[in-house]
Amino acid sequence: VRKPYPLLVWGTALFGIVYTQPLPPDLREQGGAVAALGAPVLALEDWFDAAEGLGMACADRTRVARGPVAGVVFSLPRCFLLEPGGEAGLLRLRDPDLGVADASLQVLAQGDPRRASLEAGLGGTWGTTELGSANGFSRLRLERTSAEGVLTVWLARGPRAALVLGLLVPGPFALSPKLRLHRAELQAAVMSAQAEPAGAR
Amino acid sequence: VARSARVSGVAARFGGSGVTGLIGCAGSTMATVGAPTQSVLSAPTLGSGPPHGLGALLAPRRGYLVCPLYDGIFFCCSPLLGVAAALAASRWPTGQNEVELFGRSRALESLLLASFVHAHLVLVFLRSHLNRDVFRTHPMRFLLAPPLLFSCLLLSARLRAAAVLLAVFWDIYHSAQQSFGLGRIYDRLQGNDLQAGRSLDRWLNHLVYTGPALAGLGLLPQLVAQGASFDALGRALFADSLAYGRVWRPWLAAALIGGGVPFVAFYLWSYWRLARTGYRVSTPKVVLLASTALCSIWTWSLDPFGRAFLVNNFFHALQYFGLVAWTERTRTAPLAGRRGPELARSLGVICAFGFGYGVLAATAGAPIIAAPWSVAGVAFSVTVCVSLLHFWYDGFVWSVRRGQV
Numbered sequence: 210v211r212k213p214y215p216l217l218v219w220g221t222a223l224f225g226i227v228y229t230q231p232l233p234p235d236l237r238e239q240g241g242a243v244a245a246l247g248a249p250v251l252a253l254e255d256w257f258d259a260a261e262g263l264g265m266a267c268a269d270r271t272r273v274a275r276g277p278v279a280g281v282v283f284s285l286p287r288c289f290l291l292e293p294g295g296e297a298g299l300l301r302l303r304d305p306d307l308g309v310a311d312a313s314l315q316v317l318a319q320g321d322p323r324r325a326s327l328e329a330g331l332g333g334t335w336g337t338t339e340l341g342s343a344n345g346f347s348r349l350r351l352e353r354t355s356a357e358g359v360l361t362v363w364l365a366r367g368p369r370a371a372l373v374l375g376l377l378v379p380g381p382f383a384l385s386p387k388l389r390l391h392r393a394e395l396q397a398a399v400m401s402a403q404a405e406p407a408g409a410r
Numbered sequence: 411v412a413r414s415a416r417v418s419g420v421a422a423r424f425g426g427s428g429v430t431g432l433i434g435c436a437g438s439t440m441a442t443v444g445a446p447t448q449s450v451l452s453a454p455t456l457g458s459g460p461p462h463g464l465g466a467l468l469a470p471r472r473g474y475l476v477c478p479l480y481d482g483i484f485f486c487c488s489p490l491l492g493v494a495a496a497l498a499a500s501r502w503p504t505g506q507n508e509v510e511l512f513g514r515s516r517a518l519e520s521l522l523l524a525s526f527v528h529a530h531l532v533l534v535f536l537r538s539h540l541n542r543d544v545f546r547t548h549p550m551r552f553l554l555a556p557p558l559l560f561s562c563l564l565l566s567a568r569l570r571a572a573a574v575l576l577a578v579f580w581d582i583y584h585s586a587q588q589s590f591g592l593g594r595i596y597d598r599l600q601g602n603d604l605q606a607g608r609s610l611d612r613w614l615n616h617l618v619y620t621g622p623a624l625a626g627l628g629l630l631p632q633l634v635a636q637g638a639s640f641d642a643l644g645r646a647l648f649a650d651s652l653a654y655g656r657v658w659r660p661w662l663a664a665a666l667i668g669g670g671v672p673f674v675a676f677y678l679w680s681y682w683r684l685a686r687t688g689y690r691v692s693t694p695k696v697v698l699l700a701s702t703a704l705c706s707i708w709t710w711s712l713d714p715f716g717r718a719f720l721v722n723n724f725f726h727a728l729q730y731f732g733l734v735a736w737t738e739r740t741r742t743a744p745l746a747g748r749r750g751p752e753l754a755r756s757l758g759v760i761c762a763f764g765f766g767y768g769v770l771a772a773t774a775g776a777p778i779i780a781a782p783w784s785v786a787g788v789a790f791s792v793t794v795c796v797s798l799l800h801f802w803y804d805g806f807v808w809s810v811r812r813g814q815v
Contacts, residue, residue: 230654233661249667253660260627260712356637381630383653 235386258387264308266387272397277405279316281365281372284401286394302374302395310388312376312395319369327373331362340396344403346372350396359383361392363399372402473600473692476736476753484732485592486697489705492725496715499523511773521772523720528793529768530727531800533734533760538803540741544814548806556799563791564782570791571642577797578632584801585726586619587612589702592729594810596695604811606684610677617670618703619722622710625663628718629710630656663711733808735760737815771796 236247236254255265267288275291276282278300285291285302294301294313303311317324331351340348346365353360358379365372374395382388467479474481483491499519507518516524537544538552545552563570593611598604623629633652640651685691705725709718735742739756746755774789781787808815 230650232654233658250660250664253663257627257656257660257663261630356641381634381652381656384650384657385653386657 232384235389237386254386258385261381262308263382263385263387264306266390267304267306270394272401275398278314278372279318279370280405281316281367281370281402282405283372283398283403285398289394302398304391304394307387307391309382310376310378310391312374314375315373316370317373319371324371324373328364331364335362340400343400346402348399348402350399354380356380361395363396365399365402367402367404369404372399374399473596474694475595475599476732478694480732480736480753481694482697483728485729486694487701488725488728488732489701491728492721493705493709495523495724496709496717496721499717500715511769514773516773521769523724524772525765525768527720527723527727527768528771528796529761529764530730531793531796532767532771533730533764534800534803534807536734536738536742536760536763537807541738544807551803555802556795559798560791560795563795564788567642567782570782570794571639573794573798574636574639575633575643577794577801578629578636580798580801581723582620582623582629583616584804585722586615588726588729588804589619589698590615591808591810591815592698592733593692593695595815596692596698598810600690600692600695602689602692606689607681610680613673614677614699615702617666617673618699619706619710621666621670622707623718623722625659625666626711626718627713631713631716632719731757731760731764767796 234243236244236251239247258264267286269287271287272284273287274282275285279298286304288304288306290301290303290305291314292301292303293299298315298317300314301311302314315323317327335351335353338350338352340350340363342348346367349364349366351362351364358377361376361378363372363374376392376395378388378392464479467482468477470477475485502519508515509518509521510516511521539545563573590612593615594604594608597606597611630652633655681689681691702725706722708714709721715721735753735757738760739752742759743752743755745759771789771793774786782791
C-alpha cells in the first residue's frame with residue numbers, strides 16, 4: 210500500500226498554487242543580484258515569446274503628446290504608432306515591435322449614434338472599474354474574457370466627446386509582463402486624455 | 411554450408427511456424443505472465459558460429475526483450491522513428507489527401523496518425539481482460555470501472571470536460587512512466603537488482619519527458635485546442651489558466667535546465683558507482699534513454715513540426731504495439747490461425763483489433779462536450795473512457811517488480 214503523504218503534499222501544493230495564483234516578479238523591473246540571477250529566465254521568456262509571435266516592447270518609452278483626435282489630446286510613448294484604422298474616425302494604435310495586441314482608438318462626439326450604441330453594449334457581462342475623473346473627463350475600464358481572449362475597453366467621457374480605446378489580448382498572452390506593460394501604457398494614455406487647449410492650433 | 415545453415419537458422423527463428431516460431435527471435439528472455447518461459451541461451455544454436463549481419467540482429471541476445479532488430483524498431487529507437495515520421499509528414503503536401511469517413515473530412519496523414527494513437531489505447535484490454543493471470547489480480551477494477559466511468563462521462567458534461575483535460579496531463583505522465591518501465595525491463599533482462607537505480611531512472615525519465623512537455627512550446631497549442639472543455643468547466647474558473655501557465659513557463663524551463671544538468675551528472679555518477687558493485691549496464695536501455703531524451707527535448711521544447719503531442723504519442727504507441735504483440739502472443743497469435751511466425755501473427759491480430767477501434771475513434775469521436783447522446787457524443791465518451799482506463803490500467807498491469815513482465 211502506498212503511503213498517502215506524498216500525494217497529500219503534492220495535492221496541497223497544487224491547491225495552494227491554483228487558489229492563490231501567485232505571479233512571478235517582472236524581472237525587467239529588478240536590479241542588482243536579482244536581475245543577474247534572473248537573466249536566464251528573462252532570456253527564456255523572450256525566446257518563448259518570439260517563438261509564439263510576441264516581440265519585444267519598442268524602445269523609446271518617453272511619453273509625448275499626441276492628437277488632437279476630434280478635439281482630444283493624450284500622451285503616448287514616442288515609439289507607438291497611431292495609424293488610420295480602415296473605418297472613418299477609427300485609428301489603430303500599436304507598438305510596432307510587439308507584434309500582437311493592436312489597440313483601436315476612436316473619439317465619438319456627444320451626439321454620435323455610434324456612442325449610444327457602444328455604451329448600450331457595455332453592460333451586463335463586463336467587469337467595470339472606475340478610474341476617476343480629471344481634466345473634465347471621467348474614466349472607466351471595462352473587461353470581458355471570451356474564447357478570443359481578454360477584451361479591455363477604456364472609456365474617457367468628456368463634455369463634448371468620449372475617447373474609446375479597445376484592446377484584445379489573446380487569452381494565453383493575458384498575463385505576459387510585456388502585455389501588462391502595454392496595457393499600463395494604454396491606460397496611461399486614457400488617463401492623460403483632455404480636450405485640445407483652446408487656440409492650440 | 412555453414413552460411414546456408416545460418417540463413418535457415420534465421421528463417422526458422424523469425425519466420426518459422428508453430429513450435430519453431432518460438433525458437434530464436436520469438437524465444438522468451440523473460441518471465442511473462444501466462445507465457446512460456448525459455449531462456450534465449452537455451453535456444454538451439456544453428457550454424458557454425460555466432461550469426462553476422464541481419465542474422466545477428468534477428469538472433470535473440472541476452473539483455474534484449476526479443477532480438478536487437480525487434481527491440482530497436484519497437485522500443486529503443488522508436489523515438490527516432492517518431493521524429494522521422496514527423497519529418498516525412500511535414501514534407502507531405504497538406505490538404506491534398508482528404509478522406510471522408512462518417513461524414514467527417516480529414517487529412518489522410520492526420521487520420522492515420524490519430525488512428526494509430528487511438529489503436530494503442532485499446533490494446534490494454536488485451537492485457538487486462540484477455541490475460542487471465544492479469545485479470546485475476548484486479549477483477550473488480552476491470553469489470554466495474556469501465557461501465558461506471560462511461561456512465562459518468564455520458565451523464566455529466568463537466569466531468570467529460572474535466573476528463574479530457576485530465577487525459578492531456580495523464581498522457582504525459584503515463585508516457586514517461588512507460589519509458590521508465592521499459593528501462594526497468596532491460597535492467598531485469600541484464601540480471602540486475604530490480605531496486606538498483608529505480609528512483610534515479612524514474613526521475614530521469616520525468617526530467618527528459620515530462621519536464622520538456624510541461625516547459626516547452628508543445629503543450630500550449632494542445633491546451634488551446636481544448637477550448638470547448640475549458641468552456642464547459644466554466645471559463646470564469648479557468649480564464650487565466652493558460653495565461654498563468656505561460657507566464658511561469660520560462661521559470662520552469664530555467665529550473666529544469668538548472669537542476670537537470672547537475673541531475674544527469676549525478677545519475678551518471680550513481681550508475682558508475684553501481685557498475686563498480688556489479689551492476690551490468692544495459693545497451694538497449696542506454697539507447698532507449700538517449701533516443702527518448704533526444705526526441706522529447708527537441709519536439710516538446712521546440713515543437714518543430716507543430717505536432718509535438720502526436721510525435722511523442724507515435725513512438726509511445728509503437729512501443730506499446732511491440733510490447734503487447736510480444737507479451738500477449740500466446741493468446742493473440744492463435745486468433746490468426748496456426749501458419750506463419752507467431753510474433754507476426756500476434757502483430758497482425760493486434761493491428762486489426764487496434765486499428766478497427768482506432769479508425770472509428772479518430773473519425774467518429776468528434777470532440778463534443780455538449781451533446782453526449784448524439785452518435786458522435788457517445789463515440790467521444792467511449793474514446794475518453796478508453797484513454798483514461800488505458801492510463802490507469804497501465805499503472806498496474808505491467809509491474810516489473812511484481813514479475814508481471
